[in-house]
Amino acid sequence: MARVLKLSELWRTTTVRLTALFLLIFVVFAVLLLGLIWWQTTVSLQKSQTDAIDRESVALQRIDAEGGFRATIIAVGRLAQQPGPGIYYLADPSGQMILGNVTDLPADVLADPGTFSFNYERPRPVDADENAPVPEGNALVRSVQLESGLFLVVGRDVVERRGYTAIILQWFAIGVGGIVLFSLVAGVLTAVRVLRRVETINATSRKIMSGTLSERVPVTRRNDEFDGLATSLNQMLDRIEQLMQGMKEVTDNVAHDLKTPLTRLRNRAESALRDGQGDGAQREALETTIEESDKLIKTFNALLMIARAEAGTPSGAFSELDLSAVVADVAELYGPLAEDEGLELVAEVTDGVRLNGNRELLGQALVNLVENALKYYEPVEGKPGKIRVSLRRAGPRVLVEVADNGPGIPAEDRARVLERFVRLEKSRTMPGSGLGLSLVAAVARLHGGEFRIEDNAPGVRAVIELPGLA
Amino acid sequence: MTHIAERGSDMKILLIEDDREAASYLIQALDEAGHVTHHATDGETGYAMGSSMDYDVLIVDRMLPRRDGLSIIESLRAEDNHTPVLILSALGEVDDRVTGLRAGGDDYLTKPYAFTELLARIEVLARRSSPAEAATSFAVGGLNLDRLSRKVERDGEAILLQPREFRLLEYLMKNAGKVVTRTMLLENVWDYHFDPQTNVIDVHMSRLRGKIDKGHANPLLHTIRGAGYMIRE
Numbered sequence: 001m002a003r004v005l006k007l008s009e010l011w012r013t014t015t016v017r018l019t020a021l022f023l024l025i026f027v028v029f030a031v032l033l034l035g036l037i038w039w040q041t042t043v044s045l046q047k048s049q050t051d052a053i054d055r056e057s058v059a060l061q062r063i064d065a066e067g068g069f070r071a072t073i074i075a076v077g078r079l080a081q082q083p084g085p086g087i088y089y090l091a092d093p094s095g096q097m098i099l100g101n102v103t104d105l106p107a108d109v110l111a112d113p114g115t116f117s118f119n120y121e122r123p124r125p126v127d128a129d130e131n132a133p134v135p136e137g138n139a140l141v142r143s144v145q146l147e148s149g150l151f152l153v154v155g156r157d158v159v160e161r162r163g164y165t166a167i168i169l170q171w172f173a174i175g176v177g178g179i180v181l182f183s184l185v186a187g188v189l190t191a192v193r194v195l196r197r198v199e200t201i202n203a204t205s206r207k208i209m210s211g212t213l214s215e216r217v218p219v220t221r222r223n224d225e226f227d228g229l230a231t232s233l234n235q236m237l238d239r240i241e242q243l244m245q246g247m248k249e250v251t252d253n254v255a256h257d258l259k260t261p262l263t264r265l266r267n268r269a270e271s272a273l274r275d276g277q278g279d280g281a282q283r284e285a286l287e288t289t290i291e292e293s294d295k296l297i298k299t300f301n302a303l304l305m306i307a308r309a310e311a312g313t314p315s316g317a318f319s320e321l322d323l324s325a326v327v328a329d330v331a332e333l334y335g336p337l338a339e340d341e342g343l344e345l346v347a348e349v350t351d352g353v354r355l356n357g358n359r360e361l362l363g364q365a366l367v368n369l370v371e372n373a374l375k376y377y378e379p380v381e382g383k384p385g386k387i388r389v390s391l392r393r394a395g396p397r398v399l400v401e402v403a404d405n406g407p408g409i410p411a412e413d414r415a416r417v418l419e420r421f422v423r424l425e426k427s428r429t430m431p432g433s434g435l436g437l438s439l440v441a442a443v444a445r446l447h448g449g450e451f452r453i454e455d456n457a458p459g460v461r462a463v464i465e466l467p468g469l470a
Numbered sequence: 471m472t473h474i475a476e477r478g479s480d481m482k483i484l485l486i487e488d489d490r491e492a493a494s495y496l497i498q499a500l501d502e503a504g505h506v507t508h509h510a511t512d513g514e515t516g517y518a519m520g521s522s523m524d525y526d527v528l529i530v531d532r533m534l535p536r537r538d539g540l541s542i543i544e545s546l547r548a549e550d551n552h553t554p555v556l557i558l559s560a561l562g563e564v565d566d567r568v569t570g571l572r573a574g575g576d577d578y579l580t581k582p583y584a585f586t587e588l589l590a591r592i593e594v595l596a597r598r599s600s601p602a603e604a605a606t607s608f609a610v611g612g613l614n615l616d617r618l619s620r621k622v623e624r625d626g627e628a629i630l631l632q633p634r635e636f637r638l639l640e641y642l643m644k645n646a647g648k649v650v651t652r653t654m655l656l657e658n659v660w661d662y663h664f665d666p667q668t669n670v671i672d673v674h675m676s677r678l679r680g681k682i683d684k685g686h687a688n689p690l691l692h693t694i695r696g697a698g699y700m701i702r703e
Contacts, residue, residue: 290584297582298665332634333660336673363662371668 015194019187023180030176034169041168046140049156050115053142056086057154061146069148073098076152087139087155095151102139102153110151113143117158197226201233213241246310258299265292302435309361309442320469323353323362327391327400330366338374343385345370350392355469357447365443368436369402369462377406397449398468403461409453440464480504481526481596486516486542487558488534496529499585513537520546525553526596529588532559532570540573547574554595556588567663586697590649608643611690611703613682615643624682634659635678642691642701651698675699 011017056079064072073090080088080101089100095110097103102120109116117140141155200218207215216237217230272285331347338345366389373387388403437451440462444451449466483500487493488511497507508523510516513534520528520542528546532539543555557575559566567578577591607616612625620636622629631639637659642650652671656662675691683689692700 293582294584298667301580301665329660333674334670336677337668337670340673360663364664367662367664367666371666374668 009195013191013195015191016187019183019190023183023187026183027176027180030172030179034172034176037172038169041164045164049140049158050142053140053154053156057142057144057152060152060154061144064146064148064150064152069146069150072146072148072150072152076100085157087141087153087157089141089151089153089155091151091153093145093149093151098150100153105141105153109141109143109153113145113151115140115142117141201226201230204233208237213237213244243310258296261292261296261299265289265296268292299435302439305361305364306435306439306442309439309446318356318358320354320356321359321362323355323357323398323400323466324349324351324391326359326363327366327389330363330370331389334367334370334374338387341374341377341385342379343374343377343387345387345389348388348390348392353391353393353398353468355398355447355466357466358443361443361446365440365464366400366402368440369464372436372462373402373404373406373460377404379406393468394465396468398466400464400466401461403456403459405456405459408455408457408459411455437462480506481592482524483507483527483529483592484510484516484520484523484525485529486510486513486520486534486539487529487531488512489531496585496588500589503589511535513539513542517542517545520553521549521551527592528553528555529592530555530557530575532557532561540570540575543574554592556592556595558583558588586649587651587653590651590654590698593648594645594650594654605644608640608646610643610646610701611688612686613643613690613701615639622682624686629681631678631681635674635681638674638678639682639701642699645701647700647702649694649697649700654698 060072060075063075076088076090077099079086080099087100087102089102089105090098091110092098104120106116106118109118117138120137120139138158139155140158141153143151143153146152204215204217216234219227219230219234268285269289272282275281328347328349331345331349335345335347370387370389377385377387379385383405386405388401390399390401390403392399392401437453441451444464444466447466449464451462451464454461454463483505485493485496485500485507487496487509490511493509493511497509500507508519508525510519514536516530516534517537528543530539530542534542539557539559543557546553546555554576555574557570557578558581559570559578560581570578576595579588579591606618607614609615613622614624615622615636617640622631622636622639638655641655641658653663653665655671655675656664656666675693679689679691683691688703690701690703692702694700
């Protein structure tokens with residue numbers, strides 16, 4: 001990896017942010033859950049304590065009713081001596097304490113019997129230091145007046161109960177803390193991993209932006225979503241590089257092939273102006289000038305058409321069309337011309353071949369092929385010249401062919417003639433822009449097909465292979 | 471340009487074009503051809519003139535200051551103004567042409583163009599408002615073409631034509647006395663919009679000529695040098 005990840009950078013990553021968000025949600029829910037558990041525990045503990053208090057209170061009332069105040073004093077005295085959270089207090093009808101393990105009851109506990117909760121001082125253990133602070137307690141008590149007239153207070157020390165919930169809380173906190181910590185570590189690790197993959201893509205982008213268009217995003221063997229992305233990106237880069245290459249070729253060729261005729265045009269106009277040879281010569285010069293500029297416009301239009309076809313026209317320009325009719329039309333259009341040139345143009349068209357495309361561009365491509373065949377045809381001794389225009393199906397594909405039985409193109413030149421402005425040496429003297437076949441190739445590509453030139457032995461067979469209508 | 475003199479019918483034309491040099495050249499050339507041209511240099515003025523005055527043909531540049539050429543045509547058509555419109559544009563791709571014609575244009579010419587091409591097109595366009603479009607038969611000299619029975623005869627003698635030759639002759643006769651260019655023929659008879667690099671149209675024309683003019687003292691089908699073809703007595 002080219003750079004070390006900084007913490008701030010890490011925080012900006014989606015993974016870490018998502019982890020943090022989930023963590024937050026988790027903690028909120030954990031706290032809510034904890035609250036619920038705590039509340040439930042408190043309620044049930046409280047209920048068991050009040051139940052115990054009620055039970056003891058009822059039992060002591062029965063003892064009092066059956067055995068009189070002496071039995072009550074003995075029973076309460078015994079209970080009060082047991083260690084534990086129990087609180088017991090017995091007072092005579094005047095409110096004077098008889099016995100118990102608490103001393104400082106609030107006055108209204110006896111004045112108005114019922115259920116009370118209050119703070120009190122726990123009795124110091126017998127062996128405790130004199131100077132030790134008096135432990136503070138919280139009591140839940142129930143007071144009743146017994147049949148014998150005595151006041152009985154039964155209760156529980158609540159602090160014990162609080163200790164119990166504190167333990168639950170503590171373990172819960174440890175659990176939540178652990179999960180938070182684990183999630184954070186996992187989140188950061190994932191973020192670092194993801195960031196590293198993204199960073200390789202970024203690094204490639206930066207290299208490309210700085211001018212190395214041949215750079216590609218590395219693809220691992222994991223075949224995950226990042227590899228999918230990298231593969232798509234690389235395909236896009238291939239296409240861009242191809243377009244850039246095409247662009248460069250065009251500018252180079254425009255410089256060469258458009259500048260030459262422009263210079264010629266200018267020279268001719270200049271010399272016509274200088275010579276002053278009279279109207280006839282000037283008129284002729286002007287006519288040639290117009291002719292030359294028309295040729296230039298044609299070249300220019302062809303270039304624009306190729307550029308548009310290669311850029312891919314909007315699908316609006318595509319419609320379902322009858323390719324058989326297009327091929328038949330072109331064959332019919334050029335039949336008489338071929339005949340005049342002493343060639344036979346044969347059309348072998350399979351009927352009803354339909355596909356999605358641009359009729360105008362497909363027609364133009366086919367016209368270019370037929371015009372090429374006518375233009376470059378040279379009779380081979382003893383054989384009648386023949387151009388065959390055909391359309392047929394080959395499985396799911398559709399083949400459009402223009403074949404002749406002329407001298408053909410040498411194998412080593414076949415790929416080269418598809419390039420823009422490339423004209424083989426012997427054809428340099430012929431009219432034409434050298435863009436015809438490039439347009440055919442661009443149109444084939446635009447329709448998702450391909451264009452190739454094959455040996456017709458003898459002659460040339462130009463093949464446009466297109467995907468048929470599914 | 472010999473054919474210009476043969477045209478008697480002068481037209482009233484509105485040219486909406488912001489390029490003053492191109493416009494003044496066009497106005498002069500149209501004037502030499504015997505037509506009166508009004509000129510607007512921006513879309514708003516052009517629209518105002520087009521909707522308030524009566525013209526035989528409008529020539530509208532597609533990209534104009536203040537108001538787009540296509541929107542002018544759409545507004546005029548919405549007002550039930552059906553003056554023929556020729557769209558001039560530097561955008562010459564198939565889809566541009568389709569949008570132009572869909573907006574209500576009648577013909578589309580890509581810049582740069584030859585003046586003869588423009589002249590031929592507007593003269594044919596102006597014809598559209600006349601009943602020739604709906605006629606069921608045409609007659610030029612002794613040549614008769616029946617669009618319903620698809621029969622052609624000259625001086626009572628039947629002529630057998632291929633379907634495409636029939637359409638070719640039909641288009642020429644519909645525009646009898648007007649120049650039709652090679653690209654116009656390719657567009658209207660074959661429905662292709664490109665400049666053929668070869669003399670493919672001429673070959674078809676010479677075959678047609680062989681069928682209708684052969685053996686007759688006065689030819690009807692004329693080649694107009696530097697422009698195209700014309701059928702006339």
